[in-house]
Amino acid sequence: MDFVNPPAMFVFVDGLLAPRIFPLFYRSFASSVALNGDETVLEFGGGSGGISERLAGRLKRGSLTCMDICPPMLEIAKRRLRRFPQARCLLGRIENLDLETGSLDVVVIHNALHDLPEAERSAAVRTLASLLKSGGRLHFREPTKSPHGFPAERYRDLMTQAGLHEIASREYKLFPIGPVVHAVFERQT
Numbered sequence: 798m799d800f801v802n803p804p805a806m807f808v809f810v811d812g813l814l815a816p817r818i819f820p821l822f823y824r825s826f827a828s829s830v831a832l833n834g835d836e837t838v839l840e841f842g843g844g845s846g847g848i849s850e851r852l853a854g855r856l857k858r859g860s861l862t863c864m865d866i867c868p869p870m871l872e873i874a875k876r877r878l879r880r881f882p883q884a885r886c887l888l889g890r891i892e893n894l895d896l897e898t899g900s901l902d903v904v905v906i907h908n909a910l911h912d913l914p915e916a917e918r919s920a921a922v923r924t925l926a927s928l929l930k931s932g933g934r935l936h937f938r939e940p941t942k943s944p945h946g947f948p949a950e951r952y953r954d955l956m957t958q959a960g961l962h963e964i965a966s967r968e969y970k971l972f973p974i975g976p977v978v979h980a981v982f983e984r985q986t
């Protein structure tokens with residue numbers, strides 16, 4: 798799909814409807830992300846902000862950046878996040894956003910990495926890894942069933958090739974997207 802100029806139906810269903818009708822889908826991932834409240838957090842492919850809005854409220858002394866390449870999804874995210882002064886939305890490719898190396902405590906990716914063309918995934922994950930502080934963590938949950946997703950091992954390879962170390966990983970079935978891998982990786986140097 799062309800996420801820069803997406804079909805209106807995608808924006809309506811994924812952007813507007815899904816966070817309303819599947820709150821548990823978002824809450825279960827957001828609540829799995831350990832936070833003290835003072836972290837610098839970035840959501841990659843944050844879409845309409847269904848995860849970001851659930852993290853922003855927990856970052857009273859921190860900050861949250863919701864980034865995506867899809868203008869209409871990010872417009873919805875801006876509305877969802879407007880009550881959080883500690884949150885902002887950034888439009889563009891992660892490699893072009895000019896974020897400071899080693900500046901993030903936490904990166905989250907929810908149901909987004911599989912949507913990148915295969916040739917772009919490695920560069921995106923390497924960039925995200927470089928943005929993490931030493932000890933910073935990348936949390937992700939992604940579908941593992943073809944054709945929507947790909948096997949957990951390939952997500953693991955993307956993370957380890959970017960220099961990240963696995964802390965935890967589990968696979969389970971999740972309504973409404975089916976089998977997923979839910980994992981935490983850490984930058985240790």
Ligand SMILES: C[S@@+](CC[C@H](N)C(=O)[O-])C[C@H]1O[C@@H](n2cnc3c(N)ncnc32)[C@H](O)[C@@H]1O
Pocket residue numbers: 800811841842843844845846847848864865866867870889890891906907908909910912913917921
């Ligand atoms: C299925 S949606 C999920 C959105 C959100 N993470 C959620 O769970 O509701 C996938 C998102 O990935 C975004 N995306 C696709 N390619 C991207 C890229 N190269 N960089 C950043 N975001 C991207 C899309 O625009 C879309 O908003």
